[in-house]
Amino acid sequence: MPSAEARDGGTLHTGGAARKWSNLRWLIIGLLFLSTVINYMDRQNLSILARTIQNDLNISDLEYSYVVQCFLLAYTLAYLFAGRVTDYLGTRASMAVFIVWWSIADMMTSLSRGLFSLGFFRFLLGIGEPGNYTAAPKAVSEWFPPKERGLALGIYTAGATLGAAIAPPLIAYMASYFHWRTVFLFTGSLGLIWVIPWLLVYRRPEEHPRISERELHYIRSSSAGAPDSDELPAEGRWNHILRRRETWILMIARMLTDPVWYFYLFWFPKYLTDARQLSLGEVGRIAWIVYLAADLGCILGGYLSGLLIKRGVVPVRSRIWVMAMAAVLLPLSPLMNMAPTPLLAVAIGSVAAFAHMSWLISLSTIIVDIYPKPVVGTVFGLVAAGSGFGGMISTNLVGRAVTSYSYAPVFIVMGFLHPLMYLLVRTIRAPKASPA
Secondary structure, rough: OOOHHHHHHHHOOOOOOOOEEEEEHHHHHHHHHHHHHHHHHHHHHHHHHHHHHHHHHHOHHHHHHHHHHHHHHHHHHHHHHHHHHHHHHHHHHEEEEEHHHHHHHHHHHHOOOHHHHHHHHHHHHHHHHHHHHHHHHHHHHHOOOOOHHHHHHHHHHHHHHHHHHHHHHHHHHHHOOHHHHHHHHHOOOOOOHHHHHHHHHHOOHHHHHEEOOHHHHHHHHOOOOOOOOOOOOOOOOHHHHHHHHHHHHHHHHHHHHHHHHHHHHOOOOHHHHHOOOHHHHHHHHHHHHHHHHHHHHHHHHHHHHHHHHOOOOOOHHHHHHHHHHHHHHHHHOOHHHHHOHHHHHHHHOOOOOOOOHHHHHHHHHHHHHHHHHHHHHHHHHHHHHOOOOHHHHHHHHHHHHHHHEEEEEEEHHHHHHHHHHHHHHOOOOOOOOOOO
């Protein structure tokens, strides 16, 4: 059976004939950033075009909710095997397979003729999209030393909020000139185009013909002694993962804290229109501030943990310190509902979104810090599955709370999830051989 390294392209050294590229690892992160932007555009195009599609296909609001559930169900379940596929195929091949799959599924949505076909094609989309979030961190584990991993994860994760920000105006603009089916063909084709530079550029550092000796030495020396070796644990993949308490701590932490981000994705604009009586135009003028803050949280949260490492803090401990900062800021959430003006409410929401994304980036980087490279994708898949289950449950609970009471209990609960989970996450200890 070929190794993941062989499936990723094999050894490509050319005797030094190929021209070397400097800082090749940042070019790779740039590609991963673009893949995340495309991922969110393909995910959001249905919600943006929902009313147009419902009218065209004669689908009710209740039936539309079934279509969304098809995606969420597939998306959550797919995480359970997407990580294993990533570790088996290797980073290069698995990312190409995943993005080709979800891009074709997105394009096939243009063929929908009714409820069943629309739900089926979105189910296929949900199967492929999680692969972006298992292959990308594996690439980070291969190309970045611990002091740069938080920033690297933050940069490509920021693509999600950028995609969420640019998708509405872009897709709405296209839909005003073309049929909605054409929009799906366009957004799906972006992923197929992206695969071309990915396959041309990505290799493991040790096998890349364009990497400079200086960069390769930097990656190797900065990771010396780290637990993220290229060897599969002696006890086997699943025994190593499932017997470690860190796996369950990280999974529970994402299950109970990620609902905060799901709220800002799916409920915050609705909160501004329902509870704050803003028009759609007014929401568009100020809601983007929250997602910009989330972008900053991705990047600055990762940068801060890297800065702490440079000052001598052990990698895992540096991530937990950043999470402590987030846990202090999130209890401000209940003040949002009491803010006298919508703009102040958005400002408080921006602080919460910034803090949550700093938390998420740090939690994700811990996985890269403490698990061997051959199992990183599998662990990311299992932990992210916890996020999916938490999102499915929380969406239902938020809907019930808003219908029966108000948004007030939602904000109160959101304010205490991170501090409670911090008490659990802080028990994670750094591996004995963690590098400086």
